[in-house]
Amino acid sequence: MLNLYTIGYTEKTAEYFFNKLKNTAAKKIIDVRLNNVSQLAGFTKKNDLAFFLKNILNWEYIWCPELAPTKDILDDYKHKKITWKDYEIRYLELLHRRRIEKVVTKEILADSVLLCSEKSPEFCHRRLAADYLNEKFDNCFSVVHLI
Structure with a gap:
């Protein structure tokens, strides 16, 4: 099984991170x-x-804006125009429309860490992205959220 990690940096020191x-x-x-x-x-x-x-x-850094939510989705959630459940639905639909699994391949994801700002994965799109991609790749990843 391949590893796929996620982490947020909020409330973490550089040393801890x-x-x-x-x-x-x-x-x-x-x-x-x-x-x-x-x-x-x-x-x-x-x-x-x-x-x-x-x-x-001695790690590589990759910016993947294709895995980011749109400004509209993010703003609607931040300004409480939509619930977390609505955010999840809109974000997952976005990944589907982008056919993200064609852009972010299993090989790219293997032994990588998805980075976002949220302290925990519960209300963060990095968790949604990891789960979505893992499902697209037949659950070949062990997804670990670093907290």
Whole structure:
């Protein structure tokens, strides 16, 4: 079975974050955020994270905006115009329309970590993406959420 991990960086120190990553079988981060250059991203800003991953873990950094929700979906949820259940439905429909499994292959996902900002996977699209892709690839992944 292949490994697929997820992690969020909110409320994590850089030390905690990189130690969590180091203790996996992963070799790369797949950034699934819509906005990865915000000042709020701290040590996980796109260019900084790519630098840290390469120099601390010798990992690859991949930004995959195709796995990010649209701004409309994200804004509707943040502004409480839709529920989490509505968000899930719209996001999963988006992945289906994008035929994401043709873009993000099993080989790309193997031994990788899906990165987003949310502290836990419960209300985060990284969990939805991991589950969706795992199903598309006949549940060949052991999905582990790093908290």
